[in-house]
Amino acid sequence: MRRWNGWGDESVAYALHDDALGFLAGRIGSGAPFADAPFDAACASLAPSRLQATGLPAHIALATDAPTRLRHALGQSLPDWLRLRYGRIGTAPDGVAFPESGEDVRILLDWAAARGVSLIAHGGGTSVAGHVTAQASPRPVLTVSLARLAGMLHLDREAQLATFGAGVFGPDLEAQLRAHGYVLGHYPQSFEYSTLGGWIATRSSGQQSLRYGRIEQLFAGGRVETPRGTLEIPPFPASAAGTDLREIVLGSEGRVGIITQATVRVTMAPEYEAFHAVFFASWADGARAARALAQSRPGLSLLRLSNPVETVTMLALAGHRRLVALLERWLRLRGCGDGKCMLLLGASGTRDGARAAMRTALGTCRQYRGVHVGRKLGEKWRQGRFRNVYLRNAAWQHGYAIDTVETAVDWPRVGATMDAVEAAAADALAQYGERVHAYTHLSHLYPQGASVYSTFVYRLAGDYEEDLARWRTLKNAVSQAIVASGGTISHQHGVGLDHAPWLEAEKGAGGMAAIRAVLRHFDPDGLLNPGKLVADGEAVR
Amino acid sequence: MRRWNGWGDESVAYALHDDALGFLAGRIGSGAPFADAPFDAACASLAPSRLQATGLPAHIALATDAPTRLRHALGQSLPDWLRLRYGRIGTAPDGVAFPESGEDVRILLDWAAARGVSLIAHGGGTSVAGHVTAQASPRPVLTVSLARLAGMLHLDREAQLATFGAGVFGPDLEAQLRAHGYVLGHYPQSFEYSTLGGWIATRSSGQQSLRYGRIEQLFAGGRVETPRGTLEIPPFPASAAGTDLREIVLGSEGRVGIITQATVRVTMAPEYEAFHAVFFASWADGARAARALAQSRPGLSLLRLSNPVETVTMLALAGHRRLVALLERWLRLRGCGDGKCMLLLGASGTRDGARAAMRTALGTCRQYRGVHVGRKLGEKWRQGRFRNVYLRNAAWQHGYAIDTVETAVDWPRVGATMDAVEAAAADALAQYGERVHAYTHLSHLYPQGASVYSTFVYRLAGDYEEDLARWRTLKNAVSQAIVASGGTISHQHGVGLDHAPWLEAEKGAGGMAAIRAVLRHFDPDGLLNPGKLVADGEAVR
Structure with a gap:
């Protein structure tokens, strides 16, 4: 069963071995574990539902029981986790609807509009930025699960x-395509529980976007139920016919309408796939090689460069202490010592094409004194690519929080951005007398x-207010560093929710006004996912 | 000097040799040439300007003389040509401004808003759909030339x-980049006279988009002056931060604001480039091979498949009758007879990479019984790629109109689309007792x-009303066929203007309403390029 207060399935445990814990303790001190709030207590804390199914056709399931509401109340952002782990749920949706068709969603929208009910579209609930989090509101809040639109x-x-129902999970989508010899190739780290509709609504990017593109390139068309009616977008290969309506849906974060089905561009399943690792003596060498590879486009499917601290961390958490020690000794002899950086390279496609791409890429790496260590580490990364998220559960059990920004x-x-973000995190936690273990890829x-993706590991205080304050200080500092x-x-x-205050820095006042105008057009009463994307929430009117 | 009533520079002549004329006469009958209206008479026909530069800073040039107004009145659509050739100009802008900076454009916008003056942004005036054509209006119309924002x-x-000024012409942009070892790689057929800003405003696609992408992928950010203020879009490599403001500018056709500068993604100039030709026995074989190439993505820069009639036409117009006859005889022996289709393939990049891509691609062609004829025809296509447009001038001199739809x-x-479009054109002109020579690639x-790109050659009547009626009947028929x-x-x-009546068929009522909402937001008084993109023109309010 899916964890109600953490990542993933309860049956999957990610163990932090003693070496890893020793490594973290050396970096930021030992964590002090504390007990999680029990599920029943969290359920009992919810305010009574303000929703009744009156007027809704009987075939549309609307659950108002506390367990269902709790399981759909929050996502995977750190403040969401704090609320779950400490049992401080606060606001939860008043109910969860489970439509089984686009027509059901249409009915729900009309029903909600007539009653002044806010709607939050819910895919897999994997948002790390508060997309599915209900906020306190005088209006009843109904979460609309797309779980039954998944075929x-x-x-x-x-x-x-x-064409899929928008609520399809990553693995189900890929399995259905693989059965016919195709892949979509969209693998965000949240793959296991995130959905096609969620990817579109948040402009998701997968680990192998180098080959397959971002969701923007994969999303060909679809159907969206909006307060203004149904938006049907045909899947042209390309078009110059004015505004591209897909772009109004992409990144709309549930505020323009509810995506009920989407047509995506698929590819023949690759005949061959390989992941290699190359080490560089320094960040400067690694970054230069990475740029050369990105700009010469040899046709890879993955490039991922870890900075020195992330490289050390990955090796420390990998287990196999003696093998890693041997590898590090050998790398040191080849010039890759303390400041070394690991680059992962992936190639996918036909056997000949993918091998040729990898050969060309490894040749480029050699020009920057890269040390090729073969496929073992790459293969290990591939195996663990969707498991790493479970580290967050394990760290928590030992009293550590993990958060990321990108x-x-x-x-x-x-x-400079990487340095500024890591330094901002360290400064922020220093205000609490705490250290942060920050690393970036x-x-x-x-x-x-x-993209510059930073991870922060730091100690939990064991107190809700204190931990929320630490997170808020850190989040503000790193967001400010990003914008600056x-x-x-x-x-x-x-x-x-979490990034909304920083949006105007890049969109400008004129851009924000345009975004607001689009939201207002589709949702004049501000019923859809209020407060997300645009900071002023229901005041969008 | 640039032709005022046709394509391109006056010094460039494209001669139709006797064989080519015989070929056309056999297909659709001999044309009957007639005299063009003289430039002076066309100038004299313009209504007096309703504009005065009062209140405009002296450093901003505003021309109200008839020659300048005439040279900016129309684009390259067939109805535009009819107006120019017959001297039936009708409406022209009341003046043409030549801003020299983004600030000048800002001043012009504010000045026009205060006086209720409509503005038409003008790049190279190469639109074949009426984008720069002034329409009759109670408001004075000012065309804003971006010619001086070109560095x-x-x-x-x-x-x-x-980053370039938005008014830069294709060749000037490429020359400035080539001097530093880079290319943009955006080569629409209008390349010689179209501009960066125009490409963005109309979602242009270049002949080598297979390698370089459409303008959507090349446009990274920029600056747009809108009635609501300046929109400044930073050039991130990618972003998931909500609505992508570039997409509001792309395809906005001068109705959201005036693009003053744009930042584009450039590439190292290719070390090697080659174009090859392959013939297929039939359209079915050629189309299957083309699809296999597009879906297996060997890394080409160009794929272009002509249908049998276009293949015959290209060979007939090529000159070199004996060489072509030899080629055709040889092709016939290899199984490519009357229904043969020509596929052009281009590869660009590093010598090794491009050659490997071409090798792979030619291997795929062999699977569909493609007959490779080497680089000569491909090279000839490359040399003529921006010259073919001049054929339209030459055909006109012999009494033939050429129009295209795509x-x-x-x-x-x-x-089926290709067949329907060609049949619709034939049916349309049959109503006038005329034949059409229609071909597609x-x-x-x-x-x-x-993309399905059809060309129509047919006889001119030598009478303005009759020729406009023929065009309108043909355009309606082929547009209807496309939509159907x-x-x-x-x-x-x-x-x-020309495609606006057909937009709702693909956007739907909801999509049209959303587009109107965006236009209304940026341009509440409907001053910018009225009537374009959205059919109801100034009634957009």
Whole structure:
């Protein structure tokens, strides 16, 4: 069963071995574990539902019981976790509806509009920015789960287009396509529980976007139920016919309407796939090689460069102490010592094409004195690519919080942005007398720049208010650093609640006014996911 | 000097040799040439300007003389040509302003808003859909030429980003980049006279978009002066921060604001480039091969498949009768007879990479019994790629009109769309007792489908009303065929005036309302390029 107060399935445990705990203790001190609030107590804390199904057709399930409301109340942001772990749920939706068709969603929208009920679209609830979090409101709040709109509706092999219900989870989508020999190729770290509709609504990017593109490139068309009626977007290969309506849906974060189905561009399943690791003596060498690879486009499917602290951390958490020690000794002999950085390279496609791409890429790495260590570490990364998220559960059990932020900047700003974000986090926690273990990787590489993805591990205080204050101070500091560095407030997580205050820095007053005008057009009464994306919430009117 | 009533520079003549004329006469009958209206008479026909520069800073040039107004009155659509050739100009702008900076454009916008003057942004005036055509209006109309905002303002080699004034012509942009070792790689057929700002405003696509992407992918950010103030869009490599403001500017066709500068993603100039030709026995074989190439993505820069009639036409117009006859005889022996289709393939990049891509691609062609004829025809196409447009001038001199339409559809619809469009054109002109020489190519190939680009050659009547009626009947018929086939009303030319009636078929009522809401937000008084993109013009309010 899915964890109600953490990541993933209860049956999956990610153990932090003693070496790893020793490593963290050396960096930031030992954590002090504390007990989580029990599920029943959290349920009991919810205010009574203000919703009744009056007027709603009987076939549309609307749950108002506390367990269902609790399980749909929050996402995976750190403040969401604090509320769950401490049992300080506060606001929860008044109910959860489970429509089974686009028509059901249409009915729900009309029903909600007639009654002044706010609606929060809910895919997998994996948002780390507060997208699905209900906020206190005089209006009743209904969360609309897309869980029952999850099937493949159509596959056109000739056009390589597939249509799915928007609530389909990543693994189910891929499994349905793989059965026919196709893949979508969209693998965000949240893959296990995030949904197609959620990817579109938040402009998601997958780990192999270098080959498959971001969700913007994969989303060909679809259907959206809005307060103004149904938006049906045909899947043209390309068009110059004015405004691209897909772009109004992408990144709309549930405020324009509820995506009920989407048509995506699929690809033949790769015949061959390989992940290699290369080490560089320094960040400067690694970043130069990464840029050369991104700009020369040898045709890879993955590039991922860890900075020195992340490289050390990955090796420390990997287990296999003796093997890692041997590797590090060997790398040191090849010039890759303390400041070394690991680059992962992936190639996917035909056997010949992918191998040729990897050969070309490894040749480029050699020009920057990269030390190729073969496929073992790459393969290990591939196996753990969706498991790493479970580390957050394990760290919590030992009294540690893990949070991440990410941005994208042009190449000339990459290094300075990384440094500024990590320093801002350290300064923020120093105010509480705490240290942070901060590390960074470039997760998505473009000819123009890269995403800069930083992870922060720090100790929990064991007190809700204190931990919320620590998080808020850290989040403000790193967000400020991102904006001051010229980065976007999000490259792949979206805006939600947590990034909304920083949006105007990049959109400008004119851009914000335009976004508000679009939201107001589709949702004049401000019923859809209030407060997300645009900070002033229901005051969007 | 640039032609005032046709395409391109007066010094460039494209001769139609006797064989070509015989070919056309056999297809649609001999044309009957007639005299063009003289420039002076066309100037004299203009109504007096209703504009005075009162209140405008002296440094901003505002021309109200008839020659300047005439030279900016119309684009390159067929109805525009009819007006020019017959001297039936009708409405022209009341003046043409030549701002020299973004600040000048800002001043012009504010000045026009205060006086209720409509503004038409003007790049190179190459629109084939009526984008720059002034319409009769109780308000004075000012065309804003971006000709003096044409320099490269910044080149960031590390980020491969270049910023230009929006009025830069294609060749000037490429020359400035080439001097530093870079290219943008955006080559629409209008390249010689179209501008960066125009490409963005109309969602242009270049001949080598397979490698470089459409303008949507190349446009990283920029500055737009709107009635609501300045929109400044930073050039992030990618972002998930809500609505992408670039997408509000792309395809806005001068109705959201005036683009004054744009930052584009550039690429190292290719070390090597080659164009090859392959013939297929039939359209079915050629289309299957083209789809296989688009879906297997060997890394080409160009794919262009001509249907049998276009293939015959290209060979007939090429000159070199004996060489062509030899080629055709040889092709016939290899199985490519009357129904043969020519596929052009281009590869660009590093010598090794481009050659490997071409090798892979030619291997795929062999699987569909493609007959490779080497580089000569490809090279000839490359040399003539921006010269073919001049054919329109030459045909006119012999009494023939040439018009084109284009769409994009999914692979399963490609063949039927092509047939429907060509048949609709034939039926339309049959109503006038005329034949049409119609031929088609797939100009841009995607894994999901292709653009379908049809050319129509037919006889002019030598009478303005009659020729306008023929064009209108033909245009309506082919547009109806496109929409009925499930195609977008434009893959690369944009909407303008001529395609506006067909936009709702693909956007739906809800989509149209959303587009109107965006226009209304930026331009509440409807001053910007009224009537374009959205059919109801100033009634957008």
